[in-house]
Amino acid sequence: MWTECTRGRIARPERVLLSRPVSSSMHSPTDEPARNHPSARPLGRLPRALSVAGLSGLLLLAVWVSVERPLVQLENVFTEKWYFLEKAQLVAWLALIASTVAAAARVRARQGLLLALWLGVAGSLAVARELDLHAVLNPPNIHIIGLKPEQAVHFRIDWWDDPSVSLLLKLGWGGVFLAIGAALLAPFIAARYRWVRRIWRKEPFPCLIAGGLMMLFLGYISDDVIGRALRESGIRLSGVEEVFELMGVVLLATAAGVLAIYRGPDRPSGATSGDSVSG
DSSP: OOOOTTTBBOOOOOOOOOOOOOOTOOOGGGGOOOTHHHHHHHHHHHHHHHHHHHHHHHHHHHHHHHHHGGGGOOTTTTOOOOOOHHHHHHHHHHHHHHHHHHHHHHHHHHHHHHHHHHHHHHHHHOOOOOOGGGGGGGGTTGGGGGGGGGGGGOOHHHHHTTSSSOOHHHHHHHHHHHHHHHHHHHHHHHHHOHHHHHHTOOOHHHHHHHHHHHHHHHHIIIIIIIIHHHHTOOOOHHHHHHHHHHHHHHHHHHHHHHHHTTTTSOGGGGGGTTTOOOO
16 A cells, blocks of 8 residues: 655555454465354354253153163064174263263354254164164054054055055154154254365364264175175174274264364364354
């Protein structure tokens, strides 16, 4: 910037002072959070309180069901061979939910809160799966929740295509499953977390999530895909599946702990203006 000419002389260019400090990390403008998006705004007391209350309720419900489940005999449900690995996975899922409660109480911005809600709902559904609660919705067990066998749902495509089944019943169960899916996916989508970019930068939270999901996937294909082809030869890979799944749950629970410790999904040292939220 050049000042006015005074007394026939041209003044030296003045040093332009920046109105805000330049980050030493040299991030591009696209790396900064979108401040106009709700996920990047500071977190209010009401959303935090509601989230902590909701996740605490899920945790208490999961613990109560885990304690009561062995007392209820479900039809068409068989005891797993690797009992201790199954119980270890259940404990790890409960630890994950507990970590999301702590994360919801500590995160600085809405993005971290949304990710905590996503992990909390996912962990609660995983606990239900570990306890075989989906079998409660089948005709032999539907009486446990006060419904009649004809009001039960069948997890088969031919049941949904059967014209003899009431359309209202299909719509009712379809609405239940859509609501569960929305509760799982809505926080994940609303968070707008840049997973690939953060994994490339080796942020612990997304790397742990990716590693945990990879372990769960390996557990699935080791028994349900590869193991199914080897069963005729007498080779069982169910133990390998359980080990992979346990490793995956531990990594996911660790990611939830990192979310609580960092008060957000990214390392505090990489944040600007004291905000741990990333775009």
